[in-house]
Amino acid sequence: MPNSDTQRLQHRPVIGVIACGRTVEGEPAQAVKHRYLEAVERFAEAVPLIVPSNQAMANAAEIVGRLDALVLTGSNSNIAPRHYGSSSQGQAPIDDGRDDFSQALIQAAITAAKPVFGICRGLQEINVALGGTLRDLRETGLAAKHHAPAEAALDEMFGYSHPIKISANGMLHRFVEATTLVVNSVHFQAIDRLAEGLVVNATGPDGVIEAVAATHTPAPVFAVQWHPEWLPENRPHDLAFWHYLGEAARMRYLPAPGAELTQ
Numbered sequence: 001m002p003n004s005d006t007q008r009l010q011h012r013p014v015i016g017v018i019a020c021g022r023t024v025e026g027e028p029a030q031a032v033k034h035r036y037l038e039a040v041e042r043f044a045e046a047v048p049l050i051v052p053s054n055q056a057m058a059n060a061a062e063i064v065g066r067l068d069a070l071v072l073t074g075s076n077s078n079i080a081p082r083h084y085g086s087s088s089q090g091q092a093p094i095d096d097g098r099d100d101f102s103q104a105l106i107q108a109a110i111t112a113a114k115p116v117f118g119i120c121r122g123l124q125e126i127n128v129a130l131g132g133t134l135r136d137l138r139e140t141g142l143a144a145k146h147h148a149p150a151e152a153a154l155d156e157m158f159g160y161s162h163p164i165k166i167s168a169n170g171m172l173h174r175f176v177e178a179t180t181l182v183v184n185s186v187h188f189q190a191i192d193r194l195a196e197g198l199v200v201n202a203t204g205p206d207g208v209i210e211a212v213a214a215t216h217t218p219a220p221v222f223a224v225q226w227h228p229e230w231l232p233e234n235r236p237h238d239l240a241f242w243h244y245l246g247e248a249a250r251m252r253y254l255p256a257p258g259a260e261l262t263q
């Protein structure tokens with residue numbers, strides 16, 4: 001959160017939104033679903049900027065230096081288990097470019113004291129980038145509580161929901177001011193070992209971690225396992241997510257001592 005060294009931007013912030021590797025008209029492409037970009041513009045009142053994930057790792061610091069915050073979107077691709085030390089093959093689809101570049105972007109953003117917000121896959125990427133691990137709920141019989149059947153239509157898939165319990169005094173509790181919520185659920189992977197430096201902000205009835213926040217970073221790092229970008233107009237807690245992102249992106253934070261500065 002802002003501190004005495006924090007200065008507030010006088011212009012609309014530019015928020016980077018990571019893209020996924022897709023095939024478009026038979027060719028490799030980068031894509032972001034409109035709902036993520038529209039939510040940044042309409043509800044965080046910021047300028048969305050698509051960040052391709054098919055680029056050299058070394059570009060991450062230069063990109064982050066030009067952003068006021070970073071958003072890691074959801075995606076139907078799964079994070080390959082090799083990223084969290086597992087020998088498992090993992091479940092398709094896999095997006096190697098996004099797997100690799102999201103890790104570089106998260107590390108660069110934390111070093112540069114830029115806010116990082118994650119949604120669904122984005123929460124999982126933050127946990128992995130900070131040294132945590134994932135599990136596949138399909139291997140533990142919990143998946144049916146967290147993802148609609150494969151044949152579900154889009155509205156039905158995002159209509160699939162479950163309650164969550166919000167941890168007192170966490171980042172989420174502070175901006176949602178509730179102890180329980182019902183959230184949509186569209187995921188098979190989930191946090192297994194929580195990364196050091198992250199605290200749980202919400203859990204599902206089965207103990208699945210549903211929101212996390214960082215405790216050690218100069219700028220906010222916050223992520224949710226659900227989808228606040230899916231029709232948030234009627235859900236104050238999801239509008240609060242975007243408002244919090246917009247406020248965090250309007251602040252300048254001092255990098256941790258010793259962190260190399262980006263321009």
Ligand SMILES: N[C@@H](CCC(=O)NCCCC(=O)O)C(=O)O
Pocket residue numbers: 033073074075076077078079119120121122186187188189190
């Ligand atoms: N594939 C991972 C991540 C789940 C996720 O991000 N779902 C969102 C899919 C819809 C969208 O593209 O927004 C998992 O299953 O855990």
